[in-house]
Amino acid sequence: LANITLDSAAPDRTLHTSGRFNIPLDLTLAPGMTLQSSAELSFTGTSGTQNLAVAGGTGTATAQLDGGRFIVNASYYGNASLDINPGITLRGWGSIVNYGSYQGAQLLNHGVIEASSSGQTLQISTGSSSNSGNGALVPGFRNAGTLRASSGGVLEIGAYANDSWASDPGARIELAGGTVRLGGGFTATDLLNGTVNPLSIISGSGSIYV
Numbered sequence: 001l002a003n004i005t006l007d008s009a010a011p012d013r014t015l016h017t018s019g020r021f022n023i024p025l026d027l028t029l030a031p032g033m034t035l036q037s038s039a040e041l042s043f044t045g046t047s048g049t050q051n052l053a054v055a056g057g058t059g060t061a062t063a064q065l066d067g068g069r070f071i072v073n074a075s076y077y078g079n080a081s082l083d084i085n086p087g088i089t090l091r092g093w094g095s096i097v098n099y100g101s102y103q104g105a106q107l108l109n110h111g112v113i114e115a116s117s118s119g120q121t122l123q124i125s126t127g128s129s130s131n132s133g134n135g136a137l138v139p140g141f142r143n144a145g146t147l148r149a150s151s152g153g154v155l156e157i158g159a160y161a162n163d164s165w166a167s168d169p170g171a172r173i174e175l176a177g178g179t180v181r182l183g184g185g186f187t188a189t190d191l192l193n194g195t196v197n198p199l200s201i202i203s204g205s206g207s208i209y210v
Helices: 188-193
Strands: 004-006 014-017 021-023 027-029 034-037 040-043 049-054 061-072 081-084 088-098 107-109 112-115 121-125 141-143 146-150 154-157 165-167 171-182 199-209
Touching (some): 049 088, 061 081, 112 121, 112 154, 112 171
Parallel strands (some): 014 034, 021 040, 027 049, 034 061, 040 061, 049 081, 061 088, 088 112, 088 121, 121 154, 146 171
């Protein structure tokens, strides 16, 4: 798939996929549609930033994982990042994996990432930090949007001890009947001393673990 806009003629505007798709450029979803995947969407760009976006830049669209995987920098070459644009909700259960973090590739969230399946986990494996060349470390995942756990789902950020991530001002964690696990290089001290703040934790109902 390369620089195309996906849409669905189904009554519920849902496009189901069960095989692996390699995406070398941007992936654009028509407003109001849902792309539902139980397999693998591999973003294979080698430089710059690939975008998961809503066509026209307005409205909303959904990418639904049903045990599938989103892979950032799936080619293993270069340092292409993936930006989940505003208006996109990536939800369900499965995993989001950054294969190129050690080379500077990032998963960037400007939309919503939501664990929404009861009893299931949506895992973000961010990868380790890389050196930007000027002494600054580049985290494998940067949240500038909303992370949400709803309906009994579990959102796990940082599956491994060397996973690195950060939050921008205004980023949010929302609890809506689910559980959030903050892992990787993140500690309870980070939550208390402002390392990842300003970060609004909106506690409706649910649990958060560090």
